[in-house]
Amino acid sequence: MLRIDELSFWEKTSYFENIDFLIIGSGIVGMSTSLYLKTKYPNAKIVIIERGYLPTGASSKNAGFTCFGSPTELFDDLNSMDEKLVWKTFSDRYHGLKCLFDLVDPKSIEYDPCKSWDLIASNSKNEINPEFIEYINEKAKDLTGIDQIYSEDKLAIKTFGFKNIETAYCNSLEGGINTGLLMKSLHQKAVDAGVQIVFGIEALSMEATDQEITLDTNQGLVKSAHCIIATNGFAKQWINEDIQPARAQVLVTNPIKDLKIKGTFHYEKGYYYFRNIGDRILLGGGRNLDFEEEETTKFGTTQKIQNALESLLTQTIIPNQDYSIDYSWSGVMGVGANKSPIIKMLNKNTAIGVRLGGMGVALGSQVGKKLSSYF
């Protein structure tokens, strides 16, 4: 492959010279940032570099839940995080979704406000009681203006045909999107706005002066007036803060006749999640079975987790139904002890927006908006 210094006059001047904003990473954050910057600076030259031939992190590999907090997750967070921070994160995600829908038409990404259910297994301790539901409803109403978002829904077990589930809590505002359509739509919008996206370039290191940044890449040096790092689970090399990669594995079944499951579902405090895609089931999770092995930037699936996903399908989600697995894959998230993203300036001309955890669908565009506000 030709390195940047071997390119033609036309190629260099079109793509790699006089760059105003160089964005590293073409996930939801990188793409959204480019769109907000283009609105603010229509004449700016904005280039996104992406090391994969597709976005290769989490944005094109996720489950597509528009999730902003299930009761068991909120319960856990309230036990381990400051209460104010828990509700700020809730609010950021809820309002972040509105930000996403300002950028892309919900219909064009098949947004379905299908609700979500948080399932409590029969063999686990149910820590959620009516007082807790009342408390989260009050807090959620203060932040959204909407009454009674959460409610217990025991009927869900029968409606969806689950086994080994004690009860379910419904979140009436959650839903799902088509992840592939979201990424294609953001890509198309960025291109239409005049953003240049170059695939196959990996940023290696950066030198910054007050005037510009120089990025060393696997294809040679690139200079820009400003830089935005949107590499999420791969960000450790750029920032000395609590951010770790977290691999997440997913599978999709074959089409299942008369599938009862319609909606998005959380199980075991969100460590497992599943939804229907038409008459197939998408199921992911199980990272808690081996946190150490899954703290990796390497893609791939493991037998241990795939087996756990399959046994959840057989024993709980679609008991007594035959199925096969048509797709399985993994993606890499960026996580830390603190669930809020890291959004800050790294030097005079470089901003970073990473650590979106399992919430990037709801948070990603808002992170992009915030990053653009620094310039």
Ligand SMILES: Cc1cc2nc3c(=O)[nH]c(=O)nc-3n(C[C@H](O)[C@H](O)[C@H](O)COP(=O)(O)OP(=O)(O)OC[C@H]3O[C@@H](n4cnc5c(N)ncnc54)[C@H](O)[C@@H]3O)c2cc1C
């Ligand atoms: C399996 C799975 C399921 C999920 N389910 C959901 C869900 O249902 N709902 C939800 O809200 N969130 C979910 N998430 C989380 C969500 O997908 C992420 O929070 C979000 O996509 C993060 O977006 P991002 O743009 O910050 O990062 P990414 O999408 O990871 O984008 C970072 C990009 O940077 C590129 N890159 C990295 N390093 C370099 C480099 N040095 N040079 C050039 N390019 C580089 C990568 O290739 C990648 O394309 C899930 C994640 C996974 C993995």
